[in-house]
Structures are given as C-alpha cells and as structure tokens.
Amino acid sequence: MNTLNTYKPNKHFKLITLEMIDKIAALEIPENNKFNFCKISLAQAIVNPLKVSYIKQDKIKSLMEHAKVILPLSPTAEQRNKYFNACSLEKFANHIFNKEGITSDQLKEFNDIVKKTKERANATLIKDFKRFTALEIPEIYHINNGTDSKTYEGYHIGQHNDINASCMQGKPKKWFEIYTDIEESQAVEMATLIQRNEIVARALVWFDVPADEVGKNVIDSKKIYIDRIYTKTQEHRAETQTEIYFQILKQYKVQTETTEEISTPSGAIEKLVLPNCYNACNIIEKVKARLNTTKEIKLHSYCNIDIETNSDSYDYYPYLDSLQYFNTYDQRLTADEEHGSDVLKLETTNGQANAVMCSCDQCSADMEEDDSIYIETEDMRVCDDCAIYCDDRDEYILTDDAVYNNNTNQYLYRPDLDL
Numbered sequence: 001m002n003t004l005n006t007y008k009p010n011k012h013f014k015l016i017t018l019e020m021i022d023k024i025a026a027l028e029i030p031e032n033n034k035f036n037f038c039k040i041s042l043a044q045a046i047v048n049p050l051k052v053s054y055i056k057q058d059k060i061k062s063l064m065e066h067a068k069v070i071l072p073l074s075p076t077a078e079q080r081n082k083y084f085n086a087c088s089l090e091k092f093a094n095h096i097f098n099k100e101g102i103t104s105d106q107l108k109e110f111n112d113i114v115k116k117t118k119e120r121a122n123a124t125l126i127k128d129f130k131r132f133t134a135l136e137i138p139e140i141y142h143i144n145n146g147t148d149s150k151t152y153e154g155y156h157i158g159q160h161n162d163i164n165a166s167c168m169q170g171k172p173k174k175w176f177e178i179y180t181d182i183e184e185s186q187a188v189e190m191a192t193l194i195q196r197n198e199i200v201a202r203a204l205v206w207f208d209v210p211a212d213e214v215g216k217n218v219i220d221s222k223k224i225y226i227d228r229i230y231t232k233t234q235e236h237r238a239e240t241q242t243e244i245y246f247q248i249l250k251q252y253k254v255q256t257e258t259t260e261e262i263s264t265p266s267g268a269i270e271k272l273v274l275p276n277c278y279n280a281c282n283i284i285e286k287v288k289a290r291l292n293t294t295k296e297i298k299l300h301s302y303c304n305i306d307i308e309t310n311s312d313s314y315d316y317y318p319y320l321d322s323l324q325y326f327n328t329y330d331q332r333l334t335a336d337e338e339h340g341s342d343v344l345k346l347e348t349t350n351g352q353a354n355a356v357m358c359s360c361d362q363c364s365a366d367m368e369e370d371d372s373i374y375i376e377t378e379d380m381r382v383c384d385d386c387a388i389y390c391d392d393r394d395e396y397i398l399t400d401d402a403v404y405n406n407n408t409n410q411y412l413y414r415p416d417l418d419l
C-alpha cells in the first residue's frame with residue numbers, strides 16, 4: 001500500500017491518464033475551460049493507486065500569491081498530500097470535458113475510452129501471490145463482506161469484488177471440511193493474488209503429490225490441476241487469470257518443459273504439456289503469447305486426477321466446480337460422471353450433497369439409484385411404476401409383462417402363460 005513514506009509516482013499511470021485525455025479530445029468533445037490542470041505534476045494518488053492526483057493551475061497561482069507556497073514541478077509526497085486533489089479516472093475525465101450537448105456516439109466513445117483506461121490502470125497494479133493451505137481454505141471461503149468475519153489474517157474481499165458472487169463465498173466453515181481431509185498422498189491448496197490486502201483472484205489447486213512436497217519439489221505438469229479462477233472484476237479478467245496461472249506455475253515449481261508427441265492428420269507434432277485449468281478457454285491464447293514459444297501447447301479444461309479423501313461422509317458439502325462426483329465407496333472425488341448408490345453429486349449451494357439420479361430403463365423417469373428395481377427377466381433397472389411383484393416367480397417383473405389373475409389376486413408373467 002502506498003503511504004507518504006513509500007509513495008513513488010508510477011510513470012505508466014501518468015502516461016495512460018494523459019493518453020485518455022488526448023483520445024477524448026480527439027473526439028472533439030469540448031474542454032471545460034475552468035479545469036486547467038497542471039499536466040506536469042499529474043500523478044497517481046497516494047491514498048489509492050487507481051486515482052489521479054492533480055492540482056489546478058489557478059490553485060498553484062493562488063498558493064503562490066496568498067500563502068507564499070511555491071510548488072516545484074515534481075512535488076514531494078508531503079506537498080502532494082497537502083495541496084493536491086485526488087479523484088477517479090472517470091471523475092477526472094468528467095472534470096476536464098464538457099459533455100453537455102455531445103452526441104450519443106461521442107458519449108459512447110467517451111465511456112469506452114474511460115473504461116479501457118481503467119482496465120489499463122488496474123493492470124499496472126502489483127499483485128502479490130499468496131498460497132493458503134488446505135486448513136485455511138474454509139477460512140477464505142468464510143470471509144464475508146458485511147459481517148463480523150470480514151477478514152482472515154488481515155486479508156479481505158471488498159464489497160465490489162466479484163469473488164463475492166461465487167456461490168460458496170461467505171458460507172460456514174463447516175461446509176468446507178472435505179478440503180481439509182484429503183488423503184496424505186495428495187493435496188489441495190488455495191492460490192490467490194493479493195492487492196493491498198484484498199484478495200483479487202483465487203483458485204483451488206489440486207495436487208497428485210503429498211502435501212509436504214507441494215511447493216518444495218518440482219512437480220510434473222500432469223499432477224496438478226488449477227480449478228476455476230475467480231477474479232475481482234470482469235474487466236481484464238483473462239489477463240488476471242493468466243497472471244495467477246503463471247504465478248502458480250512458478251510458485252509450485254511446475255515442470256513446463258515436458259513435451260508430448262501428438263499425432264495429427266498432417267503428421268506428429270510436439271506439444272508442450274501445461275497443467276490443465278478450468279478456465280483453459282479464457283487463457284490459452286494469452287498463455288501462448290506469454291510463453292513466447294514456437295511449440296504448440298497442450299492445455300485443457302478438464303481435470304484428469306481423482307482425489308482421495310480420508311472419510312466416506314461429511315456432515316456438509318461445498319459446491320465443487322470440477323470434482324463434482326464423490327464416490328463414498330472408495331472415498332474419491334472425481335470429475336468423471338459416475339453413477340451408483342455410493343455416488344454423491346456435489347452441485348448444490350445449500351451445504352448438502354445430492355444422490356446421483358438415474359433414469360428408468362423402461363419409462364425414462366428420473367429416480368434415485370437406491371429406489372430403482374432390478375428386473376432380472378429383462379436385465380433392466382426400472383422405477384416403481386414400471387415394476388410389479390410376481391409371486392409365482394418370486395421376483396419383480398415389468399408391469400407391461402404382468403397379467404392379473406382374478407382368481408388368485410396375483411400377477412403372472414405373460415410369457416409363462418400358455419395362451
């Protein structure tokens with residue numbers, strides 16, 4: 001965070017602010033004559049790196065005349081703090097230009113320029129990478145703006161942060177117990193990007209290596225999966241996602257030089273194998289550009305590692321983005337669709353898991369696997385409505401194959417009758 005002691009104006013921020021002004025001026029939107037700001041001393045504000053610190057030329061004069069204060073072209077942080085104003089890029093543009101009477105096309109372009117400038121300014125901010133261990137994952141999810149659990153160890157998620165829109169953010173810690181109970185040969189962590197103590201991006205990262213090796217030993221790119229990346233804003237989202245992706249590669253010592261031969265119609269090609277990531281589609285072009293390689297890259301969105309847990313049941317379950325199926329028989333989370341009475345689907349936002357549904361082989365109605373009835377004569381699994389008990393055979397048969405015997409009040413299996 002910038003303070004008086006550590007403040008250093010960012011040249012790039014000044015440049016993009018002045019470029020914004022030039023671009024708007026090129027639209028022939030009239031300038032507001034009263035707003036004669038000093039271009040030379042313009043800089044990033046001390047209190048907020050996304051705000052413009054400026055002083056009007058009238059004020060410089062007035063300070064000189066009435067207070068005998070002479071401001072240098074490059075003021076000190078103290079002078080800036082005392083005499084300069086600070087406002088957002090948008091407000092700054094609104095001060096400088098007179099939007100009264102402009103056309104709707106001009107207004108649209110004006111807004112577009114301001115929006116893009118904000119995105120560029122955002123991208124200049126330094127983001128720090130921080131890992132949180134499995135035991136801390138429930139704490140991070142529990143951070144909830146507007147409640148008494150606003151922070152975890154000083155880290156917060158601001159009110160206008162889109163991470164709040166994640167369906168699991170702010171939920172009780174007990175819902176996330178499963179993350180803290182991964183079998184010891186595997187691991188999960190939460191990777192984040194932090195800006196001035198605010199979490200601005202986060203992703204669960206799954207490892208097919210023991211927790212005590214994570215971040216210490218070099219890891220094979222196939223033994224790590226980067227789950228959905230949530231970001232603070234939708235603006236420049238792919239850039240932020242790409243940034244955290246590369247930070248994860250670096251901080252977890254991921255082997256990124258592994259290649260694989262892939263056969264294609266035009267012959268075999270060598271591809272660099274990178275860790276799969278839920279947001280692969282959003283980031284793949286940017287990842288390619290940043291790697292600056294002539295090689296093709298292999299980067300998919302699916303998760304091809306299963307994760308074992310220590311227990312076969314939990315009181316509560318989180319919604320999982322990728323590893324949605326929990327097979328309670330072998331205590332395994334998997335991304336592959338599984339069926340059976342042992343399988344739970346972790347896809348609700350109320351802390352509960354759903355039994356996996358299957359459909360009746362006869363009428364296609366949805367039913368819980370547990371409630372299905374096996375029909376041996378047809379080798380089918382059917383619903384209640386489609387099955388009937390046949391005393392004669394001592395087994396269930398299809399309703400369609402049943403013939404009612406008025407004398408015995410029993411159902412008979414049609415093929416058994418000599419009709």
Ligand SMILES: [Zn+2]
Pocket residue numbers: 360361362363364365382383384385386
């Ligand atoms: Zn049925």
